[in-house]
Amino acid sequence: MKTRNLRSICGMLIMALLVSFTAAAQGKPTIYILATGGTIAGQGATNIAAGYKAGVITVDQLVNAVPGLDQVATIKAEQVANIGSQDMNDEVWLKLAKRVNELLKQPDVDGIVITHGTDTQEETAYFLNLTVKSDKPVVLVGSMRPSTAISADGPRNIYTAVACAADKESKGRGVMVVMDDKILGADDLTKTNTIYVETFQNPNYGPLGIMYNGKPVYSRTTLKRHTYNSEFDVTNLTALPRVEIVLSYSNATDLFIHSAVNAGAKGIVTAGVGNGNVTTLMQNAMAEAVKKGVAVVRSSRIMTGPAAQWDEIDDDKYGFTASWFINPYRARVLLMLALTKTNDYKEIQRMFVEY
Numbered sequence: 001m002k003t004r005n006l007r008s009i010c011g012m013l014i015m016a017l018l019v020s021f022t023a024a025a026q027g028k029p030t031i032y033i034l035a036t037g038g039t040i041a042g043q044g045a046t047n048i049a050a051g052y053k054a055g056v057i058t059v060d061q062l063v064n065a066v067p068g069l070d071q072v073a074t075i076k077a078e079q080v081a082n083i084g085s086q087d088m089n090d091e092v093w094l095k096l097a098k099r100v101n102e103l104l105k106q107p108d109v110d111g112i113v114i115t116h117g118t119d120t121q122e123e124t125a126y127f128l129n130l131t132v133k134s135d136k137p138v139v140l141v142g143s144m145r146p147s148t149a150i151s152a153d154g155p156r157n158i159y160t161a162v163a164c165a166a167d168k169e170s171k172g173r174g175v176m177v178v179m180d181d182k183i184l185g186a187d188d189l190t191k192t193n194t195i196y197v198e199t200f201q202n203p204n205y206g207p208l209g210i211m212y213n214g215k216p217v218y219s220r221t222t223l224k225r226h227t228y229n230s231e232f233d234v235t236n237l238t239a240l241p242r243v244e245i246v247l248s249y250s251n252a253t254d255l256f257i258h259s260a261v262n263a264g265a266k267g268i269v270t271a272g273v274g275n276g277n278v279t280t281l282m283q284n285a286m287a288e289a290v291k292k293g294v295a296v297v298r299s300s301r302i303m304t305g306p307a308a309q310w311d312e313i314d315d316d317k318y319g320f321t322a323s324w325f326i327n328p329y330r331a332r333v334l335l336m337l338a339l340t341k342t343n344d345y346k347e348i349q350r351m352f353v354e355y
Contacts, residue, residue, distance in 0.1 A: 038117025085117025
């Protein structure tokens with residue numbers, strides 16, 4: 001009788017332990033890592049070589065190089081692309097956005113981390129910020145040193161990116177970039193240095209927060225529309241309207257404005273001097289472009305400060321849109337998506353204020 005009772009008690013204890021372990025496993029968030037290539041997946045000839053080939057290491061190799069990652073979350077990984085981000089394109093953007101939305105609809109997926117090259121990371125982050133349809137965390141991560149370098153920054157960045165995406169405090173904050181222990185918003189993301197590991201900044205608004213001891217500490221919330229509040233939807237899109245960026249500088253002519261129009265561009269973003277100013281020749285050509293149905297957005301080549309309405313150029317007179325705090329590269333992204341909905345400069349101006 002005593003033996004039977006002992007067996008019964010042992011059985012209940014074992015069952016309780018199994019339930020406990022199952023609950024613990026279920027409590028660990030599931031994070032998908034989607035890889036696109038870039039320096040973080042790069043390989044150099046030596047561990048001190050400045051030159052390297054981007055997009056060589058696979059996503060499984062990247063994940064396996066990060067100690068303790070499986071303690072933070074249950075990791076699932078996919079290779080979406082494996083390119084240097086200088087070759088990032090609309091096709092990959094649409095594929096990536098659709099896959100992110102597909103995954104985040106699944107109740108057992110808690111967040112997404114995307115490995116990405118740093119050259120165009122700000123553009124991809126902003127594109128996803130406008131097209132992801134979920135409040136679950138989406139975090140982009142890259143590195144400034146290839147995976148084979150001494151003190152490669154990739155493994156730490158991946159760890160902190162996953163930790164950020166796995167944290168409940170990261171929900172509803174829009175698409176973020178986590179690098180160098182900073183949490184940066186896609187709303188103001190800029191690469192500020194060609195080689196330093198602290199290259200990415202939010203120069204106008206400041207970072208969203210920092211990663212400290214493997215946890216996000218937030219100090220800012222974006223006031224811009226994003227993700228689940230965005231009006232843009234790429235579900236049925238197979239291509240994006242062509243938008244070109246034209247730089248202004250001393251003695252700049254109208255050559256590239258006319259070239260963009262003749263090449264069939266649906267929109268033009270100017271990277272103007274100062275407060276989004278351009279030469280008279282460029283301004284006249286921009287006005288002609290608007291009359292031909294081409295949307296024109298004025299931005300600035302200066303890193304901080306707005307290209308504001310109602311200043312030296314009368315935007316309403318010419319039908320131009322002022323980008324405010326959106327730099328030329330992100331302005332191009334927003335204009336492409338805007339043009340999938342409207343060509344009305346007043347509506348486009350609303351979008352540039354809200355996003």
